[in-house]
Amino acid sequence: MxxxxxxxxxxxxxxxxxxxxxxxxxxxxxxxxxxxxxxxxxxxxxxxxxxxxxxxxxxxxxxxxxxxxxxxxxxxxxxxxxxxxxxxxxxxxxxxxxxxxxxxxxxxxxxxAVSLAEFSLRGTRFMQLRNKISRALRNGLVVQEVKAEDWADGLRTIDEAWLGSKGGARPLEFLVGEIGGEGQAERRLFVGTIDGAPVAYISYSPVYGSRAGWMHDLSRRIPEGSPGLMEAVNAHAIEVFRAEGVPWLHFGxxxxxxxxxxxxxxxxxxxxxxxxxxxxxxxxxLYPARTQLSYKQKWAxxxxxxxxxxxxxxxxxxxxxxxxxxxxxx
The missing domain is CATH 3.40.630 (Aminopeptidase)
Structure with missing residues (x-):
């Protein structure tokens, strides 16, 4: 039954x-x-x-x-x-x-996934990543954790620009996250702005089990925006998670x-x-696996x-x- x-x-x-x-x-x-x-x-x-x-x-x-x-x-x-x-x-x-x-x-x-306990962006292997983050910050990027319901219009603007840059591609579902829905209260959202205008965001979903933590899930940015937007948003979130004692950041x-x-x-x-x-x-x-993996490997x-x-x-x-x-x- x-x-x-x-x-x-x-x-x-x-x-x-x-x-x-x-x-x-x-x-x-x-x-x-x-x-x-x-x-x-x-x-x-x-x-x-x-x-x-x-x-x-x-x-x-x-x-x-x-x-x-x-x-x-x-x-x-x-x-x-x-x-x-x-x-x-x-x-x-x-x-x-x-x-x-x-x-x-x-x-x-x-x-x-990255173990956050000893994670640091110091060292030569992260030099290019640090440079991209620094460039975004020099261009005025400010990152903050927000509630999705307070940023609906800004998130929609980013989504429309991002999907438009993909030739009007459909937003993926099922094996990727979303903003809203039944689980929104459990997620965490970090938004980057320049001069008060939203230019990038990353949504993180909770991960349970022996490697508990957060999963770097849905992420989008303004296509013509500053280099390093996503890297800077994620680096900020990592510092927040590390301060909270979060053990793992998963990249999905x-x-x-x-x-x-x-x-x-x-x-x-x-x-x-x-x-x-x-x-x-x-x-x-069919799917930009190489691009996706290149981003994930930046974080070692x-x-x-x-x-x-x-x-x-x-x-x-x-x-x-x-x-x-x-x-x-x-």
């Missing part, structure tokens, strides 16, 4: 059931997501429907003993609905569980990056493995977390494409 999801149940689940150590778990609260739970089982599954596919975000957020039964129940529910199941942003623990159940599981990319998931044969599961698809490497080499038109991340895709059936390009459809990419 499909159970009714109560308000706050998804947030409670990702706070409580952290076995998979998914740094992006908070994205489960995104507007437009669907949720599945089963009477008698402690946990939830988060997914979106795109055509005849169900695209699952992460593994089940469930109590240890209920994880397997909930996954089995969701898999049956998807089949009964006449849908094809594909899961994305599975963590290593999830990947092993899915592979055991006959899913074809492949690494699809990685997440990156980037597809096609951090690929390593050692991360693959038994039974993975060699053809799909080849495709991921090919998209890393030449897939910028301490941790690479492999992330996976799972196909309930053969690893197909059609199934993979529906992940991007769920993200509103096309």
């Amino acid at each position: 499909l159970a009714t999801i109560q308000d706050g149940a998804v947030l409670d689940a990702i706070r409580t059931h952290t076995q998979a150590e998914n740094p992006s778990a908070f994205l489960a609260l995104g507007s437009g997501n669907e949720t599945f739970s089963q009477t008698g089982l402690n946990g939830v599954v988060v997914y979106r429907r795109t055509g005849r596919f169900a695209v699952q975000f992460g593994g089940p957020f469930a109590a240890e003993d209920d994880y397997g039964p909930l996954l089995n129940a969701f898999r049956q529910y998807v089949a009964d609905e006449g849908l094809t199941l594909v899961g994305v942003q599975l963590q290593a623990r999830d990947a092993a569980e899915y592979a055991r159940r006959g899913f074809v599981v492949n690494q699809v990319g990685a997440s990156w 998931f980037t597809p096609f990056t951090g690929l390593d044969a050692a991360h693959e599961q038994d039974g993975h698809s060699p053809a799909f493995q080849w495709l991921m490497h090919a998209l890393w080499q030449g897939g910028d038109a 991340p301490d941790l690479l977390v492999p992330e996976y895709v799972a196909f309930d059936g053969p690893a197909s390009v059609a199934s993979f494409a529906h992940i991007f459809r769920a993200c509103n990419a096309f």
